[in-house]
Amino acid sequence: MSIDEAATIPARVLAFAAHPDDIDFGASATIAGWTAAGASVSYCILTDGDAGGFSDEDRPGLAELRRTEQRTAAARVGVTDVTFLGEPDGYLQPSDAVIREIVRRMREVRPDIVLSMHPERSWDMIQKSHPDHMASGEAVTRAVYPAVENPYAYPELEAAGIASFKVPWLWFYGSPAHLENRFVDVTGAEELKIAAIMAHESQHPDVERMQARVRAILQDNARRGGLGEGRSAEVFHVVGINTDETIAGF
Template sequence: MADVPERALVVMAHPDDADFACAGTVALWTGAGTEVVYLMVTDGEAGGDEITLDSSEIAAMRREEQRRAAAEVGVKDVRFLGYPDGRVVASLGLRRDVSRVIRQVRPQRVVIPSPERDWDSIAASHPDHMATGEAALNAVYPDARNPHAHRELLAEEGLAPWTVPEVWVAGGPKANHHSDITGVFDRKMAALASHESQIGDITELEPMLRQWMAANAAEAGLPEGALAEVFQIVHTA
């Protein structure tokens, strides 16, 4: 692949968000040599409709599922911030915590959920997703690059400012990039299948995802049978 970064950071609200949004594209990047880090804002302890375990047990289970899913697409470094699932806000504290990881990883590309509500698909506009997108974008600009922002990161932790050149918004309102994942769709499905607590039968999900990805590909004029993930690329340097 051409135009792949040396390092990329994927910031999402919950375990499984990355696998739905961008796991195919991540598989392409890791296959081309990109070092990808996943950062989950929550542990996903509020996920699922049945309450059969306590929150700490659910959190531990979902963290392990996300690590297995990440491994399916070549991601070895998965981090969790431990914010409460269902109660994420774009706070200064969250901006600082994302900025810390940006300065540690020093990525050339950051993937985030859209901070904007999709009025055509309310289910896609979970408040945790929007808050994570807003905080992560603010961490990219201006916080992570600004030596005056969160001064403790430099003064106490020795983390120098870092400028991220571009952000890829998954589910953004103005898509301008279609990533052809036809050849790695099976790896995306394997990643999703790792989330056994959330996805009861992966064979029921696959046809829906194929239809969705095929529609994305058709919008981009890709050949019939192609599958694509969609992003809005924002230049932030």
């Protein structure tokens, strides 16, 4: 199966992020298109997001507020299955315990596509490369291969009936520009993306600038992807994990 074939509508998608709002900035318009076409999409947020925000008044209860905001944002693009691992914001590591829980979610959902932040630093836009973002990407990548498909990795999961599973495709968002290989035309879904981002009210001190910047990035993505002026695109680094072109063990 080629990358072009991977662009067909998946049956199930499992999207991981370091913080509430990461998915919405990175991939929510693509996700809106998938859910509208009948795909089942689940989110797994790795940290509490309790170090985000700009107001001292929001500090008490911020983690729960951000969970509520993420559930609202997810619902706006057709996603109702949202789980949280509750790791501390700013201190995420690709630890054995974190990878085990990621493997658990992958085996439970059994997605056609795992959507993840990128594990590599992006020098073209350093904001993509918050340490939690890269740690999230590294943990998901370690889980995708080989842990999730190895019944002898985390055998307690296998013993509990959470069986090993081979992930076909891994789609990274927030990728370094030179690794981008999939431009998804999301023209017409811009307002859904903005609505999802706007659900994170605690995170936006300058709403007008944020919205303008998001729209500009979508249009620039489309130009770079050859989609033409006036189009919008989200962009990914797509990696085949278990496809017709891969061989087990290589």
